[in-house]
Amino acid sequence: MAKTRVHDLAKEYGMTSKEMLGHLADMKIPAKSASSTLEDAYVSMVRKQLKPILDARAAEIEAEKRAEAEAKAEEERIEAERAEKQRIEAEKRREAERAEEERRRKAEEERRRRAEEERLAAEKKAKEEAEKNRVRDTAPKSVPSFSSLLDQIAQQEQVLKHQAEEAAQKKAESKGSRGGKRGSGRGGESRQSAAPAASGNAPAANAGAANDSERSDGRRRGKKGRRGEEGGEDRYSRMAREAEAYNRNKVLEEAREAVEEASRESTGRRKRRKERRQKQQAEAEQEKRIEEAIANDQDLSQLDTVKVPQGSTVSDLAELLGVPANDIIKRLFLLGTPLTLTESMSDDLIELVADDLGRDVKVMTKEEENSFSFYDNPEDLKPRSPVVTVMGHVDHGKTSLLDAIRHTGVAAGEAGGITQAIGASQVQINGRTITFIDTPGHETFTAMRARGAKVTDIVILIVAADDGVMPQTVESINHAKAADVPIIVAVNKIDKPGANPDKVRQELTEYGVIPEEWGGQNMFVNISAKKKQGIDELLESVLLEADVLELKANPDTFASGYVLEGKLDRGRGSVATVLVSRGTLHVGDALVAGLSYGRVRAMIDPKGNPVTEAGPSDPVEILGLSSVPNAGDEFRVFQDDREARDLADQRALKARIEEQNRVKHVTLENLFDTMADADVKELNLIIKADVQGSIEALQDSLDKMDQSEVRINTIHSAVGAINETDVVLADASNAIIIGFGVRPDAKARGAAERAGVEIRCYDVIYKALEDLDAARIGMLKPTEVEVSTGLAVVLDTFKVPKVGIAAGVRVEEGEIANSDSVRLVRDGIVVYNGKIASMRHYKDEAKSLRGGMEGGIGLENFQDIKPGDQIEAYRIDQVARTE
Numbered sequence: 073m074a075k076t077r078v079h080d081l082a083k084e085y086g087m088t089s090k091e092m093l094g095h096l097a098d099m100k101i102p103a104k105s106a107s108s109t110l111e112d113a114y115v116s117m118v119r120k121q122l123k124p125i126l127d128a129r130a131a132e133i134e135a136e137k138r139a140e141a142e143a144k145a146e147e148e149r150i151e152a153e154r155a156e157k158q159r160i161e162a163e164k165r166r167e168a169e170r171a172e173e174e175r176r177r178k179a180e181e182e183r184r185r186r187a188e189e190e191r192l193a194a195e196k197k198a199k200e201e202a203e204k205n206r207v208r209d210t211a212p213k214s215v216p217s218f219s220s221l222l223d224q225i226a227q228q229e230q231v232l233k234h235q236a237e238e239a240a241q242k243k244a245e246s247k248g249s250r251g252g253k254r255g256s257g258r259g260g261e262s263r264q265s266a267a268p269a270a271s272g273n274a275p276a277a278n279a280g281a282a283n284d285s286e287r288s289d290g291r292r293r294g295k296k297g298r299r300g301e302e303g304g305e306d307r308y309s310r311m312a313r314e315a316e317a318y319n320r321n322k323v324l325e326e327a328r329e330a331v332e333e334a335s336r337e338s339t340g341r342r343k344r345r346k347e348r349r350q351k352q353q354a355e356a357e358q359e360k361r362i363e364e365a366i367a368n369d370q371d372l373s374q375l376d377t378v379k380v381p382q383g384s385t386v387s388d389l390a391e392l393l394g395v396p397a398n399d400i401i402k403r404l405f406l407l408g409t410p411l412t413l414t415e416s417m418s419d420d421l422i423e424l425v426a427d428d429l430g431r432d433v434k435v436m437t438k439e440e441e442n443s444f445s446f447y448d449n450p451e452d453l454k455p456r457s458p459v460v461t462v463m464g465h466v467d468h469g470k471t472s473l474l475d476a477i478r479h480t481g482v483a484a485g486e487a488g489g490i491t492q493a494i495g496a497s498q499v500q501i502n503g504r505t506i507t508f509i510d511t512p513g514h515e516t517f518t519a520m521r522a523r524g525a526k527v528t529d530i531v532i533l534i535v536a537a538d539d540g541v542m543p544q545t546v547e548s549i550n551h552a553k554a555a556d557v558p559i560i561v562a563v564n565k566i567d568k569p570g571a572n573p574d575k576v577r578q579e580l581t582e583y584g585v586i587p588e589e590w591g592g593q594n595m596f597v598n599i600s601a602k603k604k605q606g607i608d609e610l611l612e613s614v615l616l617e618a619d620v621l622e623l624k625a626n627p628d629t630f631a632s633g634y635v636l637e638g639k640l641d642r643g644r645g646s647v648a649t650v651l652v653s654r655g656t657l658h659v660g661d662a663l664v665a666g667l668s669y670g671r672v673r674a675m676i677d678p679k680g681n682p683v684t685e686a687g688p689s690d691p692v693e694i695l696g697l698s699s700v701p702n703a704g705d706e707f708r709v710f711q712d713d714r715e716a717r718d719l720a721d722q723r724a725l726k727a728r729i730e731e732q733n734r735v736k737h738v739t740l741e742n743l744f745d746t747m748a749d750a751d752v753k754e755l756n757l758i759i760k761a762d763v764q765g766s767i768e769a770l771q772d773s774l775d776k777m778d779q780s781e782v783r784i785n786t787i788h789s790a791v792g793a794i795n796e797t798d799v800v801l802a803d804a805s806n807a808i809i810i811g812f813g814v815r816p817d818a819k820a821r822g823a824a825e826r827a828g829v830e831i832r833c834y835d836v837i838y839k840a841l842e843d844l845d846a847a848r849i850g851m852l853k854p855t856e857v858e859v860s861t862g863l864a865v866v867l868d869t870f871k872v873p874k875v876g877i878a879a880g881v882r883v884e885e886g887e888i889a890n891s892d893s894v895r896l897v898r899d900g901i902v903v904y905n906g907k908i909a910s911m912r913h914y915k916d917e918a919k920s921l922r923g924g925m926e927g928g929i930g931l932e933n934f935q936d937i938k939p940g941d942q943i944e945a946y947r948i949d950q951v952a953r954t955e
């Protein structure tokens with residue numbers, strides 16, 4: 073048997089001979105070198121021993137092979153992907169090239185077409201002008217302008233061309249038929265014609281004159297008859313003329329080129345200058361935006377976001393985004409909402425379209441648009457007093473608490489004299505001030521917050537200890553939490569026998585309001601608003617909370633803040649209670665608040681005293697505004713009252729446009745509503761009142777009215793007198809104007825009369841509600857009422873030609889008319905409901921059958937009548953609705 077050598081065996085195992093010799097040594101098998109031979113017995117021993125190695129190696133090789141194959145497959149995949157990508161890109165590129173080529177071709181075509189058009193037009197004009205000049209023999213007047221010079225050049229060219237043609241023709245003619253006939257008497261004429269030609273070698277400005285004389289010469293020649301002219305030109309004069317024509321042409325051509333070049337250069341320069349200017353402007357604007365953003369601590373990544381006012385029209389958006397309106401209209405069309413240029417877009421549509429255009433937009437509500445952002449240097453900030461709102465369930469003691477607070481620190485004798493002068497109050501405690509907003513409840517708080525007015529620093533949640541947590545308690549908690557305002561709980565009415573302050577604490581934990589003593593975040597104070605117990609402790613808690621909040625503001629700047637309340641006062645005009653958030657407000661300051669502006673004529677503090685200035689956290693009543701601002705409007709003082717007026721005017725104009733747009737345009741949302749409720753009638757209202765409260769109260773009652781059939785729309789409401797704009801709006805939207813404690817001014821009254829707009833003024837809400845209800849009911853569809861007319865019993869049935877089976881009846885009750893509807897009732901079940909087809913009394917047709925009469929009744933499309941059936945007759949009456 074052949075012996076196996078070590079190196080063959082090693083090869084078989086994929087190892088070096090040295091490695092194999094190592095293994096052999098381990099197994100005590102004698103072998104010296106790679107060429108040593110091994111006995112078969114040893115070989116089988118080696119194989120047995122090295123089997124695991126062989127297996128492992130095989131597995132390794134297999135794995136390597138697999139990995140290689142995988143890598144190759146992956147490579148191939150990547151390669152294929154890359155190729156595909158390349159192919160797509162190439163395709164895209166080709167597509168783009170094709171598009172570009174097409175665009176270029178079209179542009180070239182267009183350019184050629186235009187050039188051709190221009191050329192034709194110029195030719196036509198030149199011909200006309202040449203013709204005109206030919207018949208006009210007056211010399212050109214005065215020094216021509218640059219453009220008229222060009223015109224002249226063109227004209228002269230035409231004339232010269234014309235003359236050259238004429239001359240060529242003449243030449244041909246004279247060479248042909250009358251080549252030898254050169255008359256002697258024609259030399260003078262030739263000289264005559266040559267003389268002006270020679271003198272025509274003049275500057276361009278005079279060339280016209282020379283030309284004209286030549287033309288008139290030609291004309292004279294024409295008048296004198298062609299014969300005299302033909303062949304009259306001698307060789308020299310012709311040469312002189314041709315030389316002159318050549319020279320002139322050359323000069324004119326050069327002049328024209330120079331002029332064209334100059335104008336080309338100037339437009340090119342102008343264009344470049346314009347582009348440079350625009351670029352500089354854009355850069356400056358961007359720089360300004362960045363500076364402002366840094367100053368206002370804004371997010372710089374938001375800089376590219378375009379702010380779009382809510383309700384913007386298609387053309388507004390196009391302008392803001394700097395894109396052609398068509399781009400937007402096209403996208404709207406694709407979105408299935410075709411709109412015209414002047415139609416408003418919904419927030420969603422604005423965002424969708426902008427997104428599609430790859431632009432970032434922020435739809436700004438009116439409040440956001442009207443709000444200002446300020447930046448203060450931290451060094452300028454000084455501590456300010458806290459502003460507090462009291463919230464809680466109805467009857468838990470909000471008013472009583474505010475009352476008790478107002479009496480704090482007031483001597484007993486003074487107490488009776490305290491009146492709530494303005495919509496906010498201030499109390500002094502431990503030498504510090506706390507400001508309270510006097511419109512308690514979360515509704516106002518949230519309404520203000522919704523308008524962007526963040527005035528409250530701390531909420532006092534009042535909970536009656538005898539009543540515990542009630543629905544509005546929970547609402548108040550939610551509202552305060554949503555605004556991220558800390559809550560201090562005043563557990564009230566602890567003087568009451570059933571009071572259980574601990575139960576209140578327990579219940580509140582469920583809503584995440586947990587007493588500090590239990591490890592929570594909220595301070596709890598037991599009070600009795602009625603007995604004025606615990607009030608000081610409550611106020612001290614407010615100060616503690618304020619310390620935690622580290623409330624600060626810069627008092628040494630122009631004032632800004634929020635309107636808490638606005639009203640129209642008979643004697644004093646527009647009156648607004650404002651809360652200063654920043655800066656100091658002075659009498660005489662020019663300010664804008666919402667749509668109103670004016671100079672502060674007078675200021676009244678919460679105690680009713682006139683003051684000349686108000687700092688951060690101070691509430692004051694101000695007089696002097698042009699109109700009544702709304703609660704929640706932001707106010708801001710301007711250095712210059714012209715600026716204030718401009719801003720207010722801009723806002724007022726915008727508000728008016730928006731209001732009109734709102735009335736005119738159907739939005740996506742209400743379009744469907746309107747279609748679905750085609751049956752619903754609308755009662756449009758414009759409400760004007762002397763105080764915001766009346767508007768809210770009326771609106772509240774209106775909202776509660778049944779609107780299933782007549783929808784009541786308040787299309788506009790505001791504090792202030794009824795003015796002409798209201799009438800215009802009412803006219804445009806078919807609305808009634810309701811006034812509370814306000815009257816229309818003379819202009820409005822006149823406009824209303826002319827337009828037929830109804831204005832109703834009231835002093836009390838319920839009267840207005842009564843009238844509106846009546847109007848609403850008047851608009852209701854009349855009700856259909858079934859009136860029973862008679863009852864008959866079927867005695868027998870019989871056949872009637874054409875009608876089929878008819879009933880022989882006896883009328884038991886009432887009177888049945890042939891126009892009545894009937895029900896056929898069998899054993900209490902209605903088997904037919906329809907109309908009477910025929911009615912007879914004996915043989916004759918009858919219009920009706922009275923009680924006790926017998927007759928025949930046939931039913932429309934119904935034969936299954938049986939003796940014993942009852943016929944109930946009725947008619948439908950329409951009755952005007954009373955509700």
Ligand SMILES: Nc1nc2c(ncn2[C@@H]2O[C@H](COP(=O)(O)OP(=O)(O)OP(=O)(O)O)[C@@H](O)[C@H]2O)c(=O)[nH]1
Pocket residue numbers: 464465466467468469470471472473564565566567568599600601602603
């Ligand atoms: N016994 C007792 N009664 C109180 C206390 N505080 C308020 N009340 C009474 O509770 C009732 C409601 O008090 P208001 O202060 O009007 O409560 P409110 O929360 O302002 O009520 P609305 O304005 O209707 O939401 C009044 O009759 C108060 O006299 C109190 O501490 N103890």
